[in-house]
Amino acid sequence: MRGFIFLATLLCALFGPWWGVLIGATAVSLRYRAYEMLLVGAIADVLWLPNSLAWGMPLMLYATIAIIWILEPVRRELFITDGLG
Amino acid sequence: MNWSRRSSDRESSSLKRALFFTIIVVAVGMIDVGLGGQLRSFARDALTPFANSMTTAWRSFLTFSDLSTRVDLLERVQVAEDEAARLKERDALFQFLARENAELRDIARVAGTVDSVTAPIASSFRASPYGTFVVAAGWQSGVEEGALVLSSEGFVLGTIADVGLRTATVRFVFAPEARVEATSDANAFTLIGQGLTTATARVPVETPLVIGAPVYIPSLNSLPAGIITHIASTTASVYADIYVTLPTSLNSIRHIRIVPRDLPTIPE
Secondary structure, X not given: OHHXXXXXXXXXXXXXXXXXXXXXXXXXXXXXXXXHHHHHHHHHHHHHOOOOHHHOOOHHHHHHHHHHHHHHHHHHHHOOOOOOO | OHHHHHHHHHHHHHXXXXXXXXXXXXXXXXXXXXXXXXXXXXXXXXXXHHHHHHHHHHHHHHHHOOOHHHHHHXXXXXXXXXXXXXHHHHHHHHHHHHOOOHHHHHHHHHHHHOOOEEEEEOOOOOOOOOOEEEEOOOHHHOOOOOOEEEOOOOOEEEEEEEEOOOOEEEEEOOOOOOEEEEEEOOEEEEEEEOOOOEEEEXXXXXXXXXXXXXXXXXXXXXXXXXXXXXXXXXXXXXEEEEEEEOOOOHHHOOEEEEEOOOOOOOOO
């Protein structure tokens, strides 16, 4: 399941709507410590954000970092987890 | 007891791994910024052919699968929509041309002789949260940062924001929250991008603007960027909201034209 969501999110970063990445990252982060989503966020920024910081900050990377680490205590508190991640 | 300790060890090592991965990704990002985006350019050049081949494979799958009938229908609808958009665009273009005088035609003739690059679109228009897309032409083809990106009918879509070896990133004029000064019938206003092909502006209600009039961007060689599609005002307000839309369906765009920014300025 985790691999499937990773692939789906990666495809979203390449071809689909950008918010698909955030939904995928949130979904998988509720169950796992999904650090692979950082890679997806980074890929989205690599592809779509122009090089200069004048065009803006790497929001997708920031968003995935925030999702993974903000959801960490929620995941530990509310969801049954085996610590895999 | 042992099980509990093993589980705790696993949890701790997982946490360390996640922290390590986060630090690595952030560090690579900072190094990339330090190098002026060089890492990103290399990665983009490497990823774009992969994205292209995936798109081609997906289209082939749709063509040869059971979905082909549905795809045929969708394509027919698409063709009809494209045709409608093309007619709309031609109408706006006609207005644009009708307003020009002999001087403009002379300048346009000069502009027509300037070298331009025609490039295929190499990415989805909607996948980017930054209002950007990628074209398959880079500095190897003579593309320069800041160059103008035009639709086949001459409407400006955006500017080159970043150039790699074989690819370039284009930022839409109407990217989300982008602000750009515009004019229409000698009335100036500030457009705020609503994402990709639509922008809005607030103007005094007595401003004589008409639906269907082309909107020009002075900072982009006064090229047309869209047409006014809607004007919303209420009796209680002294302002009217105008909506400007690119009269081209993005789905119909397969190639774009890239021209240098230092073309002779076209007066409105």
